Amino acid sequence: MAVPVQYYLVLSAAIFCIGLFGILTRRNALMFLMSVELMLNAANINFVAFSFQHGNLTGQVFSLFTMALAAAEVAVGIGIVLVLYRNFADVDVTKATTLRW
Amino acid sequence: MAAEGGIFTFAPAIAVLPFVSFLIALSAGRYMPKKGAFAGIAATGGSLLLSLLMVAQVASGHAHHMELYTWVGGEGVPFELTFGILLDQLSTLMLVIVSTIAFLVHVFSLGYMNDEGEPGLPRYYAELGLFTASMLAFVFSDNILMAFMFFELVGLCSYLLIGFWFRRSGPPSAAKKAFLVTRFGDYFFLIGVVGIFATFGTGMFGGPGVEESFPVLAEEAMSAMAAGEAMPEAVTTFFGLSPGAWFGVLGLLVLGGVMGKSAQFPFHTWLPDAMEGPTPVSALIHAATMVAAGVYLVARMYGFYALLPTLLAIIAFVGGFTALFAATMGVVKDEIKQVLAYSTISQYGYIMLGLGGGGYVAGVFHLTTHAFFKALLFLGAGSVIIAMHHNEDMWEMGGLKDRMPVTYYAFLSGSLALAGIVPFSGFWSKDEVLYETLVHGLGGSPILLGAYLMGIVAVFFTGFYTFRMVLLTFHGDPRSDLAEDPEPVRWNVKIPLAILGTLAAVVGVINLVPVHAVVGAVPEFLHDWLFHGPETLNGAHYEELTEQFAGYSAGAIPGLGGLGTLFASAGVSLAVALAGSALALGLYRGPDPAEHTEKLGALKTVLYNNYYQDEYQVWLAQDLTEGTVAGTAKRFDDGVVDGLVNRVSDVSLVSGYFLRRVQTGIVSNYAALITLGLVVLLVAFGIMGGWFGGVFA
Numbered sequence: 142m143a144v145p146v147q148y149y150l151v152l153s154a155a156i157f158c159i160g161l162f163g164i165l166t167r168r169n170a171l172m173f174l175m176s177v178e179l180m181l182n183a184a185n186i187n188f189v190a191f192s193f194q195h196g197n198l199t200g201q202v203f204s205l206f207t208m209a210l211a212a213a214e215v216a217v218g219i220g221i222v223l224v225l226y227r228n229f230a231d232v233d234v235t236k237a238t239t240l241r242w
Numbered sequence: 243m244a245a246e247g248g249i250f251t252f253a254p255a256i257a258v259l260p261f262v263s264f265l266i267a268l269s270a271g272r273y274m275p276k277k278g279a280f281a282g283i284a285a286t287g288g289s290l291l292l293s294l295l296m297v298a299q300v301a302s303g304h305a306h307h308m309e310l311y312t313w314v315g316g317e318g319v320p321f322e323l324t325f326g327i328l329l330d331q332l333s334t335l336m337l338v339i340v341s342t343i344a345f346l347v348h349v350f351s352l353g354y355m356n357d358e359g360e361p362g363l364p365r366y367y368a369e370l371g372l373f374t375a376s377m378l379a380f381v382f383s384d385n386i387l388m389a390f391m392f393f394e395l396v397g398l399c400s401y402l403l404i405g406f407w408f409r410r411s412g413p414p415s416a417a418k419k420a421f422l423v424t425r426f427g428d429y430f431f432l433i434g435v436v437g438i439f440a441t442f443g444t445g446m447f448g449g450p451g452v453e454e455s456f457p458v459l460a461e462e463a464m465s466a467m468a469a470g471e472a473m474p475e476a477v478t479t480f481f482g483l484s485p486g487a488w489f490g491v492l493g494l495l496v497l498g499g500v501m502g503k504s505a506q507f508p509f510h511t512w513l514p515d516a517m518e519g520p521t522p523v524s525a526l527i528h529a530a531t532m533v534a535a536g537v538y539l540v541a542r543m544y545g546f547y548a549l550l551p552t553l554l555a556i557i558a559f560v561g562g563f564t565a566l567f568a569a570t571m572g573v574v575k576d577e578i579k580q581v582l583a584y585s586t587i588s589q590y591g592y593i594m595l596g597l598g599g600g601g602y603v604a605g606v607f608h609l610t611t612h613a614f615f616k617a618l619l620f621l622g623a624g625s626v627i628i629a630m631h632h633n634e635d636m637w638e639m640g641g642l643k644d645r646m647p648v649t650y651y652a653f654l655s656g657s658l659a660l661a662g663i664v665p666f667s668g669f670w671s672k673d674e675v676l677y678e679t680l681v682h683g684l685g686g687s688p689i690l691l692g693a694y695l696m697g698i699v700a701v702f703f704t705g706f707y708t709f710r711m712v713l714l715t716f717h718g719d720p721r722s723d724l725a726e727d728p729e730p731v732r733w734n735v736k737i738p739l740a741i742l743g744t745l746a747a748v749v750g751v752i753n754l755v756p757v758h759a760v761v762g763a764v765p766e767f768l769h770d771w772l773f774h775g776p777e778t779l780n781g782a783h784y785e786e787l788t789e790q791f792a793g794y795s796a797g798a799i800p801g802l803g804g805l806g807t808l809f810a811s812a813g814v815s816l817a818v819a820l821a822g823s824a825l826a827l828g829l830y831r832g833p834d835p836a837e838h839t840e841k842l843g844a845l846k847t848v849l850y851n852n853y854y855q856d857e858y859q860v861w862l863a864q865d866l867t868e869g870t871v872a873g874t875a876k877r878f879d880d881g882v883v884d885g886l887v888n889r890v891s892d893v894s895l896v897s898g899y900f901l902r903r904v905q906t907g908i909v910s911n912y913a914a915l916i917t918l919g920l921v922v923l924l925v926a927f928g929i930m931g932g933w934f935g936g937v938f939a
Contacts, residue, residue: 161917164910164913165910165913165914165917166910167910168910173909234908234909234910235908235909235910237907237909238906238907238908239907
């Protein structure tokens with residue numbers, strides 16, 4: 142008994158919106174990273190769901206790539222967060238505004 | 243070419259020799275005895291010898307033309323630019339004059355510069371060499387562009403030499419003035435040269451073997467127009483002007499350069515200041531090179547000017563006016579070289595008067611005699627200046643007659659020639675200039691009579707200032723300790739003076755017109771010489787041209803006939819010259835002459851200030867040009883040209899200033915903006931693509 146694809150899409154949209162909401166409202170850089178992870182995984186859910194729907198494995202393979210990408214992104218992100226902390230003694234993204242004009 | 247050319251093959255060496263002396267003096271002068279003077283003397287001596295050989299060759303055979311180098315030309319080029327040499331009667335005569343004066347000036351410089359222990363002598367002799375070389379090359383130029391180039395070089399060299407003592411305050415400023423004033427004239431000359439090339443496609447003066455020359459083309463065009471035929475194809479006129487009018491414009495443009503170089507009113511102001519240079523240089527500039535270049539150019543392209551009566555009248559009037567104008571200023575000057583400077587301007591006025599008055603031979607004759615007697619007077623003045631330890635004030639002199647007899651008698655010979663007293667050379671030439679103007683004025687061109695009148699009045703002033711100068715310098719009692727015990731001068735001063743003194747006295751025999759008229763056996767050498775020039779470049783041809791196109795014909799004073807007019811003219815000019823001289827003798831004779839300038843009243847101030855010519859020219863250059871014209875241009879530039887650009891950049895600056903506030907630097911804002919943008923895009927695409935089921939469509 143297969144779950145209809147719409148449910149997955151709703152789930153994925155919900156997770157994506159949670160991630161987006163996190164990005165728009167949080168000031169903590171770590172929360173940012175987590176929100177980005179949520180949005181990436183929302184996309185992964187879509188990939189897997191459609192892959193299942195269409196009966197081929199391309200989507201699943203693609204989601205593996207996305208996870209690898211996410212891992213790399215986290216590594217870079219954590220690095221940025223560390224530097225941010227060293228320079229501003231905080232991880233508040235709204236404080237790091239010195240690169241503007 | 244060598245076999246055919248014979249001695250002519252060596253013609254380039256006339257100019258190359260002094261150029262080599264320039265190089266030698268410049269590079270090795272300081273190691274040489276006399277600092278390079280001997281190189282210059284040898285080179286100018288060689289040039290003189292070669293020039294004499296050229297004269298002999300031209301006399302025995304005929305004129306010669308050779309092309310040396312074509313630097314622009316070939317297929318598809320509308321005209322050729324070449325360097326070439328034209329040796330005809332006029333140019334060889336001038337070559338002899340220039341090289342003679344240059345040679346004597348070099349010798350004199352030994353006394354004036356070396357014996358006085360002047361520093362910078364290698365530079366002096368190098369510049370003298372280059373000066374001579376450029377003038378000689380200018381003289382034998384076969385086309386007007388080459389002539390222009392060397393004309394400019396002559397100007398440059400005179401700048402260098404006038405400013406020779408550049409550590410003093412006067413000479414550099416005088417040099418700059420000479421350069422700028424003559425350059426102002428040369429600017430018109432340059433446009434004229436371009437115009438001549440554009441009009442005729444050639445700048446050749448003519449001569450044997452020259453197919454197309456611009457005076458001949460101009461003549462053909464004028465004849466064709468007069469006969470109502472079509473113009474020759476080679477000639478193009480511009481701005482819709484008739485050939486006569488357009489050629490007049492060209493002639494006027496070239497005349498600008500002539501008037502600048504020959505110091506004709508109103509461009510004469512540089513010449514008196516040029517006295518700041520060393521005296522031998524003054525002799526060279528005013529007798530044979532720089533100043534002579536202008537009038538020589540008119541004589542060189544006389545076939546062109548002879549076609550244009552208006553131009554001839556302008557030349558005659560400028561000449562006559564300059565002769566009178568400068569002579570009156572010379573009357574009150576206190577420094578011996580200043581008197582000579584104004585007499586130079588005045589005498590070149592006479593040459594212009596002669597040329598404009600249809601007296602081609604007369605003009606060239608006066609150019610010749612003036613070269614000798616003016617070089618003599620300047621060198622004589624130089625000798626006096628050596629004796630007076632470089633004091634030039636005539637009121638400090640006096641009584642030098644007995645202390646320096648060689649200088650005195652040479653100077654007297656030159657003065658008699660300058661004043662135009664028979665039988666010295668200046669009498670014959672000045673008389674012929676006036677006579678030619680008079681007869682052409684009487685014979686149908688009455689306008690020339692005005693110029694003649696100015697010329698004859700100037701004769702009076704010439705006689706006056708000449709003898710005032712002689713009396714103040716050499717006669718009476720010494721008026722200072724320096725004049726009491728003058729420094730003796732050596733052979734290198736006396737020999738040039740003696741040679742030139744003799745020449746100034748006798749060189750008139752080359753054209754004894756009044757004597758020839760009575761005794762036919764006495765030849766008019768110069769007249770015959772110039773009348774046997776190459777086709778289209780000789781006096782006979784010019785006479786035809788002035789008669790045909792300018793309507794010049796010889797008239798006579800009613801009731802006197804041709805011979806009577808000749809003698810009346812000679813008698814009048816001699817009487818006027820004698821009257822002027824007698825007045826000077828009456829006023830300044832005696833052991834202790836008084837200054838009479840006070841009696842002139844307000845006129846004295848005007849004359850001392852040279853009719854405020856400098857003042858108004860400075861006003862023209864500074865207040866009017868720099869102040870008003872340049873100021874207005876600057877305001878236009880600042881306000882409109884720059885202003886437009888500045889306003890445009892102001893708009894972007896201000897809008898940028900406000901727009902940059904969009905960049906907050908806060909990541910969340912950017913994220914929000916991106917999200918918003920995406921949403922807007924999606925909605926927009928949705929509406930366009932009809933995703934909402936035509937709700938909005």
